[in-house]
Structures are given as C-alpha cells and as structure tokens.
Amino acid sequence: MKKIIFILLLSTQFFFAQSSFEKGNALYQKGQYEQAISAYNSVLASKKHSAELYFNLGNCYYKLNKVAPAIYNYEKALVLNPNDTEIANNLKFAQKLQIDEIKVIPTVGFSKMVHDFASIFHYNTWAWISIGFSILFLLFFIGYYFSQIALYKRIFFFGMFALIGLLLISVSVAISEKNDFENEKPAIVFAEMAFVKSEPQNASNTIFTLHEGTKVYVKETLENWKKIQLTDGTEGWIEKTAIKEVK
C-alpha cells in the first residue's frame, strides 16, 4: 500500500512538472512571456530539467529583450544537448543583442580534429560505447575459443585485439571529455556593466569593461573574485556577483 502511494506521489510530481512545461508553452503562445517564465521555473523548482526547457526559457527571455538570461539558458540547453541546431541558431540571435563583441579564436590543426571527434558524443555516450566494445570483446573471445573452423578462429582472434584498441580509445575519450567538461566552466555576465580588473582587488586598475550577456570562462576563484578568460584569450578578475556559471 505504501509503495502505491509512493509511486502515486512520484508520478504526480512527474505529471505536475510535465503539465507546468505545457502550461508554459501555452502561455508562450499567447505572448505572456513573464508568466511562461514562471511556469518553466516551477518545473526547475521540482528538480527536473531538459534541454528543451532551457531552450524555451531562453526564447522567453529573448522575447523580453533580457539578453543575459536568454544567452544563459541557451548555453545551459547546449550543455545538455550540444548538437541541437535550433538552440545554436537562437543563441546566435540572442548574441546579436549583446553589447560586447569578442572574437572567438578558433582552435586549429590536430587538436581541433581530436576535439571535434571527441565531442561527437557526450561522455556518458562514450562510456556506453566502451561498454559495448567490452562486451563485443567478450563475444569475440567466446567465438575464438569455441569455434572449430580455423578461419573463424583467426578472424575472432584479430578482432579481439582490434576491439581492445577501440575500447582503450573510447574509454580515454570518455575520460578526457569528462575532464574537459569539468574544467571548462563557462559563465555569462549578468551585471549590466562589469569591470574586469588586473588583480582581485577593487583598487586595482580596470583592464576592460564587460556588458551583460558576454560569455566568459571561469579559471580560478578567490574569495569574491573569479579569474575569467574571454573567448579571445584575454584574462582578468571579475567580481563573483557579476557573472553566473552555466554548469
């Protein structure tokens, strides 16, 4: 009996979240973006999220011309679903509203190829792929061990070694992707205007000024200050409250 109640509770929570999402969509359609935002936020409050939810939130903020929250939510959606073209497209629209214009230094050469290859899948997907390889390896071994025909035996034998290689590659890619994910801390500037200092002190001189919506990468944290790097490679210290980390 208790179990049934528990399941019922869980399912109502799930339906509640789902219905809030749909309620948000309906409000968005009517153009009531503020109310749509609160509906979507109630989904977030129930500890549920999805790329689509963040995407819709970003759309609401874009419609209200709130640059920083719009970009923030699009970036969050891209974290969950990095290969969605619609999210990337609307993010570009939002970025056109931002005030700062910062060049993106593209990575080139071998490292870019490796990185592109690694970012085809999410690291969890890579983990599943390596498990697949591992099981395939087992099957190949069984095939090798039990097959009676010499040709099959040979094929399975070499297949085993190939699979071991693939397994190692996929595991290392998964681990490095995860490390990248954890080390890369993108953040969005929320303050309308934020001064980036050369040292984590108010008295130190301002190197440049950032406006809301600009994407930065957090490198270090010291008390109320965060060391940030821009997409063009420049670095500086910014007050903690001025930015909001995406992850």
Add this chain to the structure above:
Amino acid sequence: MKKFIIAILFIMCNSLLAQIQFEAKASKTSLGLNERLRIDFVMNIDGDNFNQPSFEGFRVIAGPSQQVSQSWVNGKSSFEKIYSYYLLPIQKGNLVIKQASIEYNGQIYKTSPIKINVTNAVEEPKDPNDTQISADDNIYLVADISKTNPYINEPITVVYKLYFSYNIGITNWRELDKPKYNDFWSQNIDIKQLVGEEGMFKGEKYRFVVLRKTVLYPQKSGKLIIEPLSLDIDVQLPTNHRDMFGRVVVTNGNKRVSAGAKTIAVKSLPEAGKPIDFSGAVGKFDFKVIPSKTNLKSGESLDLIVSVTGSGNMKLFNLPRPVVPNSLEMYDPVHSEKVNTTLAGMSGKISDSYTIIPQFKGNYPIKPMQFSYFDLGSGTYKTISSPEIMINVLDGPSANDPVATATPGTSKNIISGSEQFKYIKLKSKLVSINKEDFIGSNIFYSLLFFPFLVLPLIVIFKKKKDAIDGDVFGNRIKMNNRLAKKYLSEAKKQINNKEPFYVALEKAMHNFLKAKLHIETSDMSKTNIQQLLLSRNAGSQTVIDFIELTENCELARFAQSSSASIQQDFDKAVMIISDLEKQIT
C-alpha cells in the same frame, strides 16, 4: 492818567527815534591770521556821504560793494542799503574797526566800533568753513554675494557695485586687479551700459552703478576665497572756489577702491543616497532620449539625441552614453549646447547626438538610460530614467551579405537568410537535475570489467566441461545419484498415495544402489546386493534393513497399510540411505 499819556508819548518817541538804523556787522569776531573777514554796514535809509572807517590793521581785499534792496510788505515799505568789505588781518591782536558815518537829512549817523580778535593762523582743512570734500568718505566699492554657504555646483552671484555720493562725479574707471575665482567655474554677465541708480547705503542716499556681475559655480568644498576687485577711479571733487560765473570749481582726483576678499563656505553634496552614476549635475533638469526614427532599413542611419534641459551647472557635467547591441554601429556624438547664463545661473539645453547604423535585420533594444542630479530645491538626489527604445530594422541585406559584415570576426554571428528565430520546443523529456553521471559510476566499472572477469571463468568452464565429457563412468554415477534424489523427493510428494509412493521409494533405492555400487539393473538380486554392500564395508544391520525395506516396498504396494506406516517407511528409507552414504567407501 498822566502816567499813561507819558508812557504812550515815550513809546511814540522811541518809535520815531528807531526809524533810522545804521549798523556794522562782522562775519566773525575772532579769526585766524590767515582767514578773511567780511564786514557789512547796513542801513535802512538811503544815506549819503558814506564814510568808511580806516580799517587799521586790516587790508581791504574786496569792496566796498554796495547793495540796495527795497521791499513792500502789507503796504509797508522796507529799505536796506549795505556796504560790504572783505578784510584780511595783517597783524595779530585785538583790533577795532572804527566808526563809519553817513549823512541823512542833514544829520550824521555813525556806527558803533567793533572789536575783532585776530589769533594765530589756523590750518586750512580744520577750518569749519572750508567745505572741501574728500573722496574717501564718498566712494565705496561693494561686492554683493547672493549666498555664502552654497553646495558644490550651486550657482552664486557676485555683483560689484560702486556707491558714490551726490556731490562727487566720476569720469572714468579702470580695473587694476581682476578678481580671480580659483576653484570656481565663473561666467561674467556682460553689462552693456552702466546705469546709475539710487540706493541707500550706510543710512544715506547714494548713487550706485553695477560694474560687474559674475555667476560662480564652486567646484570644491571648503572655504573658498574670492579675491578682491580693485579699481582706479577718476573722480571730480567740488571745491569752495567758484569761477567768475559763480559755479563751483571742481578738481580732478584719483582714488583707488577695492572690495575686500570674501570667503565662501562651500558645502559638499550629501553622500547619503548618492546614485552610482551621478556625474555632478546640480540644479533642476529634465532628461530625454529621442531617436529620430525607430523603424528603418539596414544601412540607414538614425540619430539618437540624448538631451538635458533645465537649469543648473549645464556645462559642468557629462551626459550619459547610450549602450547599444554590437550589431548596431554607433559613432561618436556631436555635442551641442544652448545655454544662457543669467544671474540665476545657467539654463538651457545640452545634447549629444549619436549616429547609429544598424547592420542586421531584427529588433534591437537600446537600454534605458539614467540621469541623476542633485535637486537644490529639495536637497536630494533625483534620477530620471529614459524608456527602453526598440529599434526595428525591417529589412535590408541579408546577414550573410558580405557588405553587411562590416567587421571581420563577426562570422559567428552570421545568420543565413533562411534561418529564422526558432519557435519553442513543444515536447520534452524531463529528467532529474541531480542525475548522476554514468561514467565513473559503479555500474560503469562493473559493466566495463565484467567481460574480462568472465574470461577466465569461460576458460575454466570449458576445461571442466571437456573433463566431464571425457569421464563416462563418473557421469553414470552422477546420473544415478540424481535419479535417486529425484525419486526420493517424488516419494515425499506422494506420501498420501500409497501405490505411487512405494513405486517411487523403490526406484529411489534402486538408483541409489546403482550409483553407489556401480551395478546395472540386471545385476540386481538380493544376495548380490547384500554381498556387494558388505564388501564395501557397509554395516550388516543397515544392509539387512535395506533388504527388508525393498521387500517391504513390494509387499506394501498391494497390502493394506496406514499413513503412519508410510511415513515410517519414508523416514526409514532416508535414514538407511544416509547411513549407507556414510558407510560405503
């Protein structure tokens, strides 16, 4: 009665006698050696043969001058004839002006002599009769300051007034020291024509002119000093001398006047409630941000005018700068000022005009702008916000058009013409935020290493299988053992049905023997079994029990027996089997 008549007569006589008067009048009876004396001989008749006295000890510097006047009042005529002399004493001491005489109707009339005391020469300025006017007491320069404790950037005015009394004249003035207004922003208000006015000063009527008006905006708090203004003034002073036409002779003089240094205590603006974006504007203002148009094509330009109107320190603060998205290109502003400065301070309009050229199609907000100022009326800070302005770029070159990408490096922002802002996603699979990563979890590791752990097991299993497949004898024992167990358990199930119970029990026992003694069914005979069991070190009692039980099974199948005995037989079979198991080697 007699007395009365005498008195009347006497009065009449007296009046008759008093009819002719002839007197000498001196302007003063005591004078300094360097002073002059006027003496008049006055008569009320027209006497002849005036004989002047000798004026011993005096020198006649003017006269005699004769003056005659006649007047009728109420039908009565009066007559006066005066001979006047101006005398200058030539010696000190008591001098006597002797008698003068006239003749009238044959009679001679004389004046009485006058004693004059001549003293030492007196200093001329101390002479009370000297009316020489000094410039010192008659000309003043005054600086009027409207407020001596203003706030920073609150306008104050300094008006320099030159007061001068009615009896002096001014012909020219020059500024010697122009006042310096250190730590003030100052503006002179031009005075086209000096206008003389009347006003009270030091309780007396004075004339004054306003020489100079200056509006000052203090730029620093604390005690500030306005340096004095000094003037060199050409003045005309009247003297006692008169020219031949009786006009006062004036002398030209020169006078330096200076308005003293003034101290002004400037209050700093209050820190409480000071807005962050406060740029020093003090006064009363209105703030407006007006775009020339909000709907336009890409490549067209629009002007955004940021203006402040009102009164205050208009020229002394900066206008806020608009913040626009990066796809609007904004150029440096054109600044214009229309400010009038009056005694009340500066007023008018200052504006910055920004030219903005949009680059891409779309809607772009220009952020609300804030302008803060210190309101002198209420003594508080006030902030005016402009509304957010939406710029709609209706159409124009598509964003990939190379013309539109004016700046390189915006390639990330290029949106192809077919790409539109995408609508929200309608379906979603919500997942828990706190979902743990699969990688690094225990499941991941166990799944990853499971196949490798299985490998040796497979090898061992294969080896074992091969071995088992090779051992035919052992397999048979195993099978019989299994059958024995199987039938025994079946017997237990059938414990209520007599016939199948005993069949199963018998089969179980047979299979047990087959497994233990490695014999076939054909070799099953009681004696054979007995021999074999005994040869394998089984207890003789147990062997007997076993034989008895097998026989019993055959009998009991057809005989009448209670359920209690069935249970007893089953227990017995279990006991015998377990005993044999232990005993057989």
